[in-house]
Amino acid sequence: MTVLGRLDRWRDQGALTPEQHALLDGLVRGNPCSVFLHLNFLLYAGVLAFVGGLGWTAEAYSQQLGDLVVVAGLTLLLAACLGYCFAKAPPYSGAETPSPNLVLDYVLYLGSLTWSAELTYLEKRFHLLSGQWDLYLLATALFFFALAYRFDNRFVLSLALSTLAGWFGVTIAQTTGYGEASYRQFAILYSLVVGVAGIALQSWGIKRHFLGTYLNIAANVLMMALLSGVFTREGYLLWLLLLVLACGASLWYGVTQRQFSFVAYAALYGYAGVSAILIRNLHDASALLTYFVVTGVTMVVVLVVLARRFGREP
């Protein structure tokens, strides 16, 4: 029986009121048809295209237009975006705050990207901080965090987190120089900072719904960093131990909170790390293939059991 048939039956049985039936029947028939996603796509693509063109134009015509015109234009745009957001947004709340209209989120996103463009332009042209890029990135990250929390905007939160990662990266280059070990340590530190900050903010009741964004980024960066340690020539057992612990924590969180992306991270990163150690000295093709058959089947069985107990799709 189709959905429409069932809806009719539930109405006849009294399980649905006629009003409910009319609403749900309309939704199934696509009446009205929502273009919510389509409009969001247009706005998002529009902002990206606009900022891309803005940066390109500023670069190509900075000599002809003059620095004053470029900086004034970018500042005006930034001020207009922020002015619009502060004028239209509801007051701050620690709880999830839906956007009052479709446009506000994208105006804020445009403002954030314009801020980045302007800062980059100023530094490239005037070297205000004598190449201290880490300060720009840190200030930008903090600014983005403030905007993301004030306006409850996940787009800007993602920008803030990736800018913070950029700050960590530049800081490494300035303090310890390029090096895999340095990057690994800072990646671990970054993931711990992000993870702890996300959990702390959630426990304080500040934008609890942002926790998933924090933890997904923290888990991936942490496990990638630990996995890279497993592939080193020396001291890899310690990295493996840490990776197994991280995977265990991810698995536990995923199962208890029914966040199955974390189960997937645990399975994939854990398998890659353990396999890297076990097959390190395995040079016989048959033994290598046997390993993949046995462990692959074992993983499938374990995951099927896990899926049947916890991960069934409703």
Place this chain on the structure above:
Amino acid sequence: MRAYAASDEETLRVRRYLNDWAGEGLLSDARYQAMEQEAECGLRRTNGFLRLVLFVFTMISASAAAWLFFVTFFQGQLAGNSREQGIFLLVIAALVYAGAEVCVSGARLYRHGIEEALAVLSVLFLCAGLLGVLGRDFTSQGSSASLVPAAGAIVSFWIYRRFGFLYAFVAAMIFVAFLPQYGTASHTGQRLILAIIYTAGLATVALVRTAHRFDYLDEEYSLVEALLWLGLYLTFNLRLSSLSLLADLGNQPSASTAESAGAFYWTTYALIWCLPAVLLWRALRMKDRWLLGLGMVIALLTLITNKAYLRWPIHPWDPMFLGVLLAGVAIVVRRWLAKGPSGVRGGFTARRLSGRDKEWMSNLSSVSSVVSPGPAAGPAEPSFGGGSSGGGGASSNF
């Protein structure tokens, strides 16, 4: 033909709707529980992440098992004999496909990753096996060489029809795209043949889906139709499919520009404007969200490639105008819809009506930092963090 009973798939669709409505607060918990019990389904499903992981591990174990079998029993005898190796792979392809069938008919798996990996492997082994069997024939431009993409297309299409995996349909379309080169050396001829095949597919889907407007196949056929429209568009958009767009953006005339200056070139130019218009008209008439989305995407692609097509100079401010146009259209449409009674006009609304839209938005925000314009390129660009993925979001062109 279908491995799953229509009633089962219809029930799954009912459950998806119930879940969505309950999540949106359109049904009370008690009502939802009662209705859900009426919509029990015997198929074994799992969530998307576990499905992906199961797919990966099934691919690893099944391909390793096939290779191990070969190494253990045949390596000595078949070394250097590609024909017999090919036959071995064809047998493996059949066995793996049988495994997928058993998973579905015996274990009642539905979008579970395992049966999907086995079905995908069967196509891969089939193509590798045919390559082995054909051996040297494959390198020649003979009719036997077309056997690999032809078989790949047929089996992929069969897997789509049998299990409903849409990516198998995509694979079939890609295999089909390789076929015309065996019929003619002319690039124009190849594109025309491909366009005819995709158009025939479109006509078939358009005919078939009218009978399934409100059942579980409606969304699937909508996606299939969208894929065929996309294939048709990519076939005709010479700037996209010749991969010369990046060179054009750098204002360097590409080799294909000189080659394609004839009537066919300008016909395709007309078509890349007509196809989005026709598709958008059809999508609005049918209130088909997938077709509408694709119509917007290909209209955007037409705008992006327009100047390259006309060989007009591309200016740095062009993306700004495009951005203003896109955002302007979105704002005008939203306002126009919002002014209708209850925010509805012509059967369309700008309001979010489904929890699935919320998931899409959540996913979009998650990947937004990856696709936003490049970061502020500092003096010492690290490989971790800022890199080319997000960061401050400013253009690295400065």
